[in-house]
Amino acid sequence: MNYTWAKERAITIILGVSVMVFVLSACKRQTKVRIYNFPNYVNWNVSTNPNASDDEKKRSLDSVIAYVRGLKYPYDSTGKGREEGNNGAGGGKKIYSYTDSIKVYTCPCDPNLINITANLIVIDSAGDTTLKPPPPPKTPKIILAPPTPNQPTSGGGGGMDTIVQSIRPGVRIKGFPGTASKRGILAILDTGLDTTLFDPQIRSLIWQEPVPGNTLYNFLPGEDPKILLDDNASRHGSAATAIALSQVADQSPRIMVLKVLDAHGHGSVFSVSCGLAYARKNNASVINASLGYYGEQDSVFTKYFTKIYDSTVIVAAAGNDTSEHHNNDKLCYQPVKPSNQLTPHHMFFPACFSKSTSDLISVTGLTGNRDVMWPCYYQNYSDEYVTLGVLKSDTGCCTMNVPFLLYPVEGSSFVAPVVSGRVVNYIIQNGFRPTAKIYLQGIGVNNAVPVKYTVNGQYIGN
Numbered sequence: 001m002n003y004t005w006a007k008e009r010a011i012t013i014i015l016g017v018s019v020m021v022f023v024l025s026a027c028k029r030q031t032k033v034r035i036y037n038f039p040n041y042v043n044w045n046v047s048t049n050p051n052a053s054d055d056e057k058k059r060s061l062d063s064v065i066a067y068v069r070g071l072k073y074p075y076d077s078t079g080k081g082r083e084e085g086n087n088g089a090g091g092g093k094k095i096y097s098y099t100d101s102i103k104v105y106t107c108p109c110d111p112n113l114i115n116i117t118a119n120l121i122v123i124d125s126a127g128d129t130t131l132k133p134p135p136p137p138k139t140p141k142i143i144l145a146p147p148t149p150n151q152p153t154s155g156g157g158g159g160m161d162t163i164v165q166s167i168r169p170g171v172r173i174k175g176f177p178g179t180a181s182k183r184g185i186l187a188i189l190d191t192g193l194d195t196t197l198f199d200p201q202i203r204s205l206i207w208q209e210p211v212p213g214n215t216l217y218n219f220l221p222g223e224d225p226k227i228l229l230d231d232n233a234s235r236h237g238s239a240a241t242a243i244a245l246s247q248v249a250d251q252s253p254r255i256m257v258l259k260v261l262d263a264h265g266h267g268s269v270f271s272v273s274c275g276l277a278y279a280r281k282n283n284a285s286v287i288n289a290s291l292g293y294y295g296e297q298d299s300v301f302t303k304y305f306t307k308i309y310d311s312t313v314i315v316a317a318a319g320n321d322t323s324e325h326h327n328n329d330k331l332c333y334q335p336v337k338p339s340n341q342l343t344p345h346h347m348f349f350p351a352c353f354s355k356s357t358s359d360l361i362s363v364t365g366l367t368g369n370r371d372v373m374w375p376c377y378y379q380n381y382s383d384e385y386v387t388l389g390v391l392k393s394d395t396g397c398c399t400m401n402v403p404f405l406l407y408p409v410e411g412s413s414f415v416a417p418v419v420s421g422r423v424v425n426y427i428i429q430n431g432f433r434p435t436a437k438i439y440l441q442g443i444g445v446n447n448a449v450p451v452k453y454t455v456n457g458q459y460i461g462n
Contacts, residue, residue: 034124036131041120042068042099045270045300048112061114065102073097073122074134097122105221107274109281113300115221115270166406167235173198173403176245177252180205184253184428186244186420187284189275189291190237192217192230192259197238197404207254209282218259219275220267231263239402239409240290240417247421251428256284261291273304280312285427288420289316290413292348305350306357311432313439314357315420317412318364318380319348326378331410332397333367334377336453342382352385354455359436361423365398365415366391366448366459373448373459379412381453387436388445388458390415418462419443 046064048057073095099118107113122131178201185207195202206228208215217228230238241255258275261267272291279287305314320326321340342348351362365376366389373391375381376398381389392400399408400415422443433439440458448457 032126034131036120036122036124037100038120038122038134040117041134042071042102042116042118043268044068044116045268045273046114046116047300047303048114050112057112061104064116065104068099068102068116068118071099071118071120073120073131094126095122095124103222105270107219107270107277108216108225109278110274113270113274113277113304115268117221167197168404168406171197171404173202173242173245176202177248177250178204179251180254181251181428183285183431184251184424185256185282185284185286186253186424187256187258187275187279187287188237188241188244188417189258189260189272189279189287189289190230190240191232191235191261191263191265192228192237193241193255193257194230194235194238197235198242202255205252205255207256207282216278217257219271219278220259220262221270223259228257228259230259232261232265233263234409235404236265236290236413237261239405240288240413242402242404243400243414244288244417244421244424247418248425248428253285253424253428256282267291269298269301273300276304276314280307284312285432286420286424287312287314288417289314289350290416292317292319292351294319294322294346294348297347297349297352301349302353305353305360312359313423313436314350314360315416315423316351316354316360316362317416318342318351318362318382318386320380320411320413321378326410330377331367331399332395336374336381337377340375340378340380342380342385347385348380351380354387355385361387361419361436361440363387363416363419364389364412364454365410366453367396367398369393369396370446370448370461373453375453376410378410379415383452383455383457386454388419388440388460389448389454390418391459391461393461415462419460422460 044064046061048060052060098121100121102116102118105115105117120134124131178199193206195206216225218225230236237257237259245252256279258279260271260275272289276287319342321337323339342352350360354360354362362385364379364381364386366373367376368374368391370391370393373389375389379398380386392398398410400410401408423439426439426442430442433442443460445458445460448459
């Protein structure tokens with residue numbers, strides 16, 4: 001077989017249904033014809049065999065596209081399968097469906113990674129029922145590891161996805177070393193970078209290819225690859241970058257901006273894998289991945305995240321609880337939430353690749369003190385899948401402050417860059433090392449008691 005493919009239908013969100021109703025006159029009676037458009041019904045990734053010939057790759061891709069063209073609406077309003085054909089009341093088709101607007105995107109830095117999207121158009125000539133959206137995809141979406149940063153609220157009001165962080169006007173990140181090291185490159189897989197939130201010297205730290213005009217920043221299908229702007233309301237990628245820079249000493253790393261998530265914090269296996277391929281191709285020292293998804297292991301994602309490169313370390317957020325609004329009174333010294341334990345039946349990727357991939361470090365937040373500590377109430381933990389925790393030593397709480405954000409933030413997305421920053425700082429000072437284990441020793445990892453919340457109870461203070 002010359003390709004691996006993963007189904008990602010309706011990858012971004014469960015989309016609403018656009019319905020147009022036409023009233024036609026026929027045989028002296030009115031018949032309602034309903035036309036449904038299901039955008040992004042198909043969102044599939046194809047990873048071709050790099051050793052296959054161009055002709056073999058083309059045939060493989062053509063076969064997938066042909067399959068997409070033949071897809072039909074699978075269910076009627078009752079949830080039971082209904083074939084197109086004679087409707088038993090005068091003949092003719094009752095439901096007619098076809099795929100439309102098929103688009104093919106190729107990763108600009110890896111021609112073996114391809115994304116295929118298509119809309120599904122459904123015409124119901126009877127118009128007597130409302131068709132349900134097609135079943136959601138099995139392959140999960142990529143989302144930000146935490147919800148949007150916490151606004152100071154109390155009680156259970158408001159959903160996590162509706163909280164919007166406020167940007168402090170006129171405040172910029174200062175104090176990071178303005179001199180860029182030639183040894184350390186820190187890649188940030190996220191929503192991009194808003195340079196206006198930093199001192200102007202941040203521009204001199206942004207990594208570029210030897211021919212600057214060839215540099216890619218944006219890996220979202222259909223978007224301009226030269227645009228690096230962080231347009232997320234909470235500036236998620238910019239916050240991760242700021243936290244990482246706060247951990248460096250004499251010299252700053254060069255920052256490789258990899259925009260793989262859109263303004264809403266959503267991306268796909270394609271966008272993240274493409275950005276990851278670009279980072280590795282260009283010898284990033286550390287890759288910060290404050291993102292992920294819950295569910296089964298995706299074949300394409302696995303292919304890109306489990307490659308071993310001696311000179312690259314990936315730091316991934318362990319993921320957060322998305323089942324409820326994050327309440328501020330549970331961000332300090334709260335008991336362990338058992339449902340946040342990562343197990344073979346409750347997986348968060350790419351963090352859970354840490355068990356089988358030696359160059360991937362997964363990170364969660366801890367609360368408590370150096371004598372007794374446990375996982376933050378809303379963050380994932382595991383002594384199998386979470387490499388280490390980060391304890392905020394001064395308060396023991398799970399919140400962090402980013403100068404340009406009005407409210408504190410919390411979540412594994414914001415402890416991962418603490419580790420990324422420390423590892424890249426170690427590389428700047430000491431050079432590359434062959435294994436992540438040596439980097440962990442170099443950044444001063446300790447072992448806590450009890451050890452059941454991270455691998456060997458590993459943690460660092462911040």
